[in-house]
Amino acid sequence: MSCDVQQLAAPGVRNLKPYLPGKPISELEREYGVSNIIKLASNENPLGPPPAALAVIRQGLESLALYPDGGFDLCAALSRRHGIGPGRITLGNGSNDVLVLVAEAFLTPGDEAIYSQYCFAVYPMAVQATGATAMVAAAVTSSGRAGSGQVMGHDLAAMAGLVSDKTRLVFIANPNNPTGTWLEKLELKAFIEGLPAQVLVVVDEAYHEYAATVGTPDVSQWLDNFPNLIVTRTFSKAFGLAGIRVGYALSSAPVANLLNRVRQPFNVNSLALLAAEAALEDDEYLRQSVALNTRGVEQLSTGLKEKSYGVIPSAGNFVLVDMGRPAIPVYEALLHQGLIVRPVGNYGLPNHLRMTVGTEEQNKRLLSALDKV
Numbered sequence: 001m002s003c004d005v006q007q008l009a010a011p012g013v014r015n016l017k018p019y020l021p022g023k024p025i026s027e028l029e030r031e032y033g034v035s036n037i038i039k040l041a042s043n044e045n046p047l048g049p050p051p052a053a054l055a056v057i058r059q060g061l062e063s064l065a066l067y068p069d070g071g072f073d074l075c076a077a078l079s080r081r082h083g084i085g086p087g088r089i090t091l092g093n094g095s096n097d098v099l100v101l102v103a104e105a106f107l108t109p110g111d112e113a114i115y116s117q118y119c120f121a122v123y124p125m126a127v128q129a130t131g132a133t134a135m136v137a138a139a140v141t142s143s144g145r146a147g148s149g150q151v152m153g154h155d156l157a158a159m160a161g162l163v164s165d166k167t168r169l170v171f172i173a174n175p176n177n178p179t180g181t182w183l184e185k186l187e188l189k190a191f192i193e194g195l196p197a198q199v200l201v202v203v204d205e206a207y208h209e210y211a212a213t214v215g216t217p218d219v220s221q222w223l224d225n226f227p228n229l230i231v232t233r234t235f236s237k238a239f240g241l242a243g244i245r246v247g248y249a250l251s252s253a254p255v256a257n258l259l260n261r262v263r264q265p266f267n268v269n270s271l272a273l274l275a276a277e278a279a280l281e282d283d284e285y286l287r288q289s290v291a292l293n294t295r296g297v298e299q300l301s302t303g304l305k306e307k308s309y310g311v312i313p314s315a316g317n318f319v320l321v322d323m324g325r326p327a328i329p330v331y332e333a334l335l336h337q338g339l340i341v342r343p344v345g346n347y348g349l350p351n352h353l354r355m356t357v358g359t360e361e362q363n364k365r366l367l368s369a370l371d372k373v
């Protein structure tokens with residue numbers, strides 16, 4: 001008997017395309033034989049991990065025979081930091097995990113979820129896997145629109161226009177990846193206020209620590225006003241722990257209760273729990289990583305504009321750049337010089353590259369490498 005295993009897959013899974021990660025350094029070494037490689041492809045922290053986290057990881061190695069503690073201490077620390085009860089926190093294996101949990105807990109086939117064109121690639125995947133229907137709002141175009149202005153950013157009026165009786169979830173990234181665009185306090189608050197009570201809204205604040213410099217709101221402050229609000233945060237970006245995988249959601253207690261039902265009991269490993277708790281206390285590291293990034297965004301943006309590339313203003317630790325021609329040959333030419341950036345053709349942006357902000361030295365090398373492509 002032969003059978004097409006494709007046809008056995010759940011309908012939502014059948015047409016899923018796997019997430020494309022940035023090219024790893026080891027792979028580039030093997031394929032191109034280049035060395036001294038700089039990876040500016042995955043919005044990782046150029047400072048490396050926080051020293052305080054490394055210290056507790058070393059100690060934690062001794063306890064690896066035991067299951068993790070379920071995150072009690074980390075939830076307590078997060079509870080103090082955000083001023084909300086530990087029963088309103090859901091830990092994830094990265095915030096990616098939490099985004100998937102939200103989709104699993106609230107979406108079934110026939111439901112609708114809304115997100116924006118050029119949004120983070122994980123939202124479409126999480127929605128599609130459940131069999132729910134994705135409603136994609138066109139991003140702000142060059143003409144702009146009053147109150148929701150940034151070109152390529154989320155058009156909140158367009159998103160609101162897609163809400164129907166079937167809508168269960170709305171995903172918003174503030175700031176957004178890969179565009180770097182952000183939403184301001186008043187427009188975002190008005191949007192959430194306008195949503196029907198039965199529509200949950202996820203505000204993904206993966207880059208919040210960086211974006212605070214341009215004045216994006218800390219939406220976790222609004223949780224008491226909006227029982228339908230879910231805020232996600234991560235240790236992967238400004239906290240420098242992308243490899244160990246920790247993120248979390250803040251929400252109402254009933255929403256957290258539901259998310260914790262679909263969460264695997266030990267979805268965050270014991271070293272990650274320790275590292276995240278230590279990173280949370282390492283104010284000096286966070287301050288340095290934000291300061292380095294603020295200077296780096298400026299350095300890269302200015303340098304790229306001098307070369308006449310189109311730079312989208314960014315509140316994250318990366319910039320989206322319009323190369324003014326197909327981006328893949330430029331990407332390839334940079335690879336040959338040992339620089340890995342991120343093509344974004346999968347986002348419908350074949351002429352753009354996303355470049356993560358590195359150290360001052362790394363940014364300089366990227367800028368001069370562009371002169372040789």
Ligand SMILES: *Cc1c(COP(=O)(O)O)cnc(C)c1O
Pocket residue numbers: 043093094095096097120173176177204206233234235236237242246247
């Ligand atoms: C990087 C990123 C995340 C975080 O992913 P983790 O799973 O926490 O590493 C979440 N949302 C957006 C928009 C991101 O760019």
